Amino acid sequence: MSLETSKLDACQLTPMMQQYINLKKEWPDCILFFRLGDFYELFFEDAVTAAKELELTLTGRDCGLDERAPMCGVPHHAVDNYIHRMIQKGYKIAICDQVEDPQLAKGIVRREVTRVITPGTITDASLLDEKKNHFILSLYKLNRTYGLAACDLSTGVFEATALITGDTANHVLDEIARYAPSEILVNPAFETDGLWNALNIRQDIMMTVRPDDDYSLRTTAEKFPDISGQTPLWAQAAAAIMVYLEETQRLRPDHLRPIQAYSLDMFMNLDPSARKNLEITETIRERTRRGSLLWAIDRTVTSVGGRLLRRWIEQPLLNLSDILQRQSSIACLKEQYMVRQEVRERLQGLYDLERLAGKLALKTANARDLTALKTTLQKIPIILDSLESVKESWIMALKNVIDPLPDLTELLQRSLIEEPPVGLKEGGLIRKGFDESIDQLRDAALHGKQWILELEQSEREKTGIKSLKIGYNRVFGYYIEVTRANLSQVPDHYQRKQTLANSERYITTELKEMEDTILGAEQKLVALEYEVFCRVREQAAASIFQMQETAHALATLDVIAALAELADRENYCRPEISLSDQIDILQGRHPVVERTLSAGGFVPNDLQMDMNESRLMILTGPNMAGKSTYLRQNALIVLMAQIGSFVPAAGAKIGIVDRIFTRIGASDDLAGGQSTFMVEMSEVSQILKHATSRSLLILDEIGRGTSTYDGLSIAWSVIEYLADREILGCRTLFATHYHELTDLADKVFGVFNCHVAVREEADSVVFLHQIRSGGTDESYGIEVARLAGIPDVVVERANELLLQLRLEHGPRQKLAIRRNARPMNGQIDLFSASQALKASDAVIEELQNLDVSNMTPLDALNHLYDLQKKASRSKRSPS
Structure with a gap:
């Protein structure tokens, strides 16, 4: 017989298990934590899952069937920790509590699901990052438009927008990157959207499909009756959040603030790539806060x-x-x-x-x-x-x-003791003098306990048993305990209640009568204190x-x-913010790198850009010299300026930037089946499609993931496209190892060169980390290899080979950026047919006849050098 809850015949189960199965059927997508006494128990497939995920011992319990139900459990006082671990692993949790006193229950204790915890609805402070909002998003897809709503249940933040123009799918991804939600609700139509697969494979977001009715106009009108006129898409998305929160919290979350509707043009747009590459809130590698811009400032x-x-x-x-x-x-x-x-x-x-x-x-x-x-x-x-x-x-x-709130402060001061317990149903909450009934019950309970102490002393004197003591437990109530050595002195009117290894426990009629009085007062006191506390809490909630x-x-x-x-x-300056096209930064510093270095250890650098003669900087220089740091620091300074902050520089003038785009670093997308170069080109494509003349672009090593000619051609073409004011003409920092591109400064208006300075010393180089005007054609790759710890024997051999190649072939020749190569003007036209390199038929024939398979690398280089000279002569000879 299958023990899956959906296939069980409830009639064959014990009453308690029938109760469990009925609740489980109401919450089939949740792991059900079922309160039994001092434990939360899990049964059937939930027990198997929890035992595996939480490393609990899997046992069994009789359930009325021939086969025992799989079972595991956790103590009620430690349940939050286990819930947190299950939530982190992507599960939804339903908490089922006893909602009546077991002593007053007739038959099975009544139980209900009191709350449902999902990744997006966590409110327990111990499970949240105190300095980060915890958002749940709702998306409503209608054709190619989207309504989006974001809510933080723990704080009441509630925001929404409609995405109806432009590349709406990418706008959705941008907003998801901004909110970083733990859970996203979507309507069924979203499952056929191209975004569904991209989001559904992410481990950090739970995707939850909700019924169309949650997004309907009827539901929206019910949740937001104040919205008049045509219902906006964002309101339908927000309505679905309200339905979901009421369902999971088992009440209406009245603390949610009025929805703050916003438009995308209120904020600088930062796509997921820019947020990641600039390490705004977390680092790329470790994904930790430490090392990010947020950490630094x-x-x-x-x-x-x-x-x-x-x-x-x-x-x-x-x-x-x-x-x-x-x-x-x-x-x-x-x-x-x-x-x-x-x-x-x-x-x-x-x-x-x-x-x-x-x-x-x-x-x-x-x-x-x-x-x-x-x-x-x-x-x-x-x-x-x-x-x-x-x-x-x-x-x-x-x-x-x-x-x-002085009145509320005074109420809380009068009502609660200074250091109350965590539990609400154990008493000891309300201050003396706040409630007369509580004071009376507390006095009766206190006097009763004093009477117990006096009785204990009296019985010791009467019996002569000095070790006699009166104790209490929940099972037997109050009792008199006598050790075995003194049993001969026990009076006849003592009634034996329990036998232990080294003692006997007794009761008397007098003790039993007082027990009823004391316990009655204590139970009433605990119940009344809880009732009064709830009233105080309701007053505070107002x-x-x-x-x-x-x-x-x-x-x-x-x-x-x-x-x-x-x-x-940190000696930051107040930047001059304007609507101009200027970015003028004097002695700028990287806020994160500077914090990790000793005082004065960071080398500052300037940047002057506009949308006229200095639109696009081509930055050259060796690896490790600081190109990427320079690129990122300027983007971060602009970003900091636009949050209203002072910036790490001696002075700054910033013309407002609408978007920052970045293409930095190399990575592949294995899940998406994309190579490193494909990822790079996809990112470049998005930038070229969505950048505006007011954007700031940070591009590092475009075209390096393919052959030299392909990469150089792509980088060249991209520069022309970005620099052309009739097409785009936006401010761009373009770092490259294609030194040939520096010639574009003489041919494309708005392009200018800078390089990272290096000082050569004997057999090594010193990276100065200074940005200077003009280009460079030295990469110092072998020196970088030495700094990286490549074994000396490898470095020395590399130097020998480099010297040999230079002796045989002369200094490295740059690929020519030809004088008659025209910058694009609305159309891409890199190399016309007349510009293609040609060689004579004899050179081509010789090349075709080479036996490459049997050549050494050096032979191949020599032949290639000879062919190059012949081709050059052929090109100069008259036709």
Whole structure:
């Protein structure tokens, strides 16, 4: 017989197993954690899966069938850790709890699924990154357009947009890269979309298909009755999120903020490649925060501020006035050192007000959470006092939003003890004097326990048994325990209750009567304390909106102060931001590399670009000299300028950039079946399709993944395309090892050369990391090999071969970029037929007759040299 739950006949199962099967059928796509006493148990296929994933012992339990049901379990107090591990492995979890007192139950204890946890709906702070939002996305596909909504259940952030123009599929991917969701909801039509396969193979995102009804106009109108007129696509995507959250949380998440609709032209567009290559929030190799731009510049002291700074970095601004507003506030606190230090010191003690508000709404806040809320609210007035002298307009506006909620603070102070327990149903939550009924029950229970102590002393005296003691457990209640050595002194009215190895346990009529009184009071006390706590929590939840507004204002204040601290400590400058086409950076530095070096160890460099004579820089120089660092640092400086931050430079003038594109590094796409060169060309294709005249392009080694002629031709053609103002004409940094391309500076308007300086010393070279005007044709590849640790014998042999080749063939000749090669003007025309290299028939015949298979490499080079000379003579001779 199969023990898959979907195939079991419930009638043959025990009552408890019938209850389990019925719940499992309601949540077939979830792993069901089923509360039994002090454990959460898993049965049947869920038990097999969990035992494997969590390395638990798989046992069995009688279920009414001939075969025992597979079973494993975890202690209830440790369940969060196991849930987290299952979520990380891509499972959805349904938590089934006992919803009635087992002592009051008639028959099987009633159980219900109280919450469902999926990768996108985690709210437990211990399972979240405190400085990162945790988004779930919803996509609604309609023909070639998309509605997109993003929600962070833990904080209440709710945003949405419609993608209806341009390359909408790529816009979807860009937004997914920006939000980095853990889960994406899609309507069934999305399963036929080309994006489905690209997203479904990703291990870091759970794709969940939801029914069309979740996205319907009827559902949208029900969830958002205030939306009038034609329903936007983003609202239908947002409606599906609301349905999903209500289903998984078993309540309406009223803490979600009003949806903030946005358009793509509000922010600088950074595609997934740019985010990865610039290492904005995580490094390429280890995918860790350390080593990223965020790591280098984050000086925030609160978790809510850390999340906001991350969002600023992930979505640089395009609106000039918004950028200048941020700059002004940062400049203000940069200049007011004492105010800044005091504000930062006082912010440091705040708890996560934004996520505390979310817990209140979801009814998952415990007494310690409310105590943290009280502590945070108590500190707000002194933060406001620190800002008393600040007159900058935005900071003053933030100050007016911050609400210390004095009435709520006073309620929490009166109602809860200073250090309450984590559990809510164990008592010990409510402060004395807050509730008269609780005080009375607590007094009765306390007096009862005092009576027990007095009885213990009295019985010792009456019996003469000095070791006699009165104990308690949940099974037998209160009992008198006597060791075996003293059993002869036990009075006749003692009633034996339990025999142990070294003692006997007894009860008396008097003890039993007092037990009923004490336990009755304690049970009522625990129940009443929980009831009163829930009332206090509901009262606190009434202020959720004010908490969220205050949290956002405090987060903004934290980010402003943090960026001011960064600018002051690291000697950053305030860039001049404008709508011009200028990028003028004086002594720019890489913010990440600089932080990893000792003070003064980074060599700064300049950059002057515009969309006229200096549109496209061709940067040459050896590996290890710092080309890639220079390219990235300028992109990061532009990005930092557009979040409103000061930048690592002596001075900077930045004309707003709408997009930053990057093509850096070599990697293949094994899952997609693409080679390294194909990936490179695909990325270049996307750049050429989507870049605008206001974009900034960072291109490193275009064309290196194929033959020299192919690679050079592609790189040459790309440069012409990018530099041509009638086609694109955008600002571009183009690093290359094709030194032939430096000749384009004389032929293509807007192209200019720079190189990374190197100083030759005896048998080695010193990389100066300085960017200088003009091109270079030296690569110093053997020196780089030496620095990389290639064995000396290999390096020495390479030098010998290089010398031999130069002696035999002269200095390396560049492939000619011919004088009559025309830059493209709307059409691609690299080499006309008349420009193709020709050789005489005799040279061709000789080449065809060569026995290449039996030649040594040196013979082949000599023959090739001879053929080259003959071809040159043939080309010069009159026809």
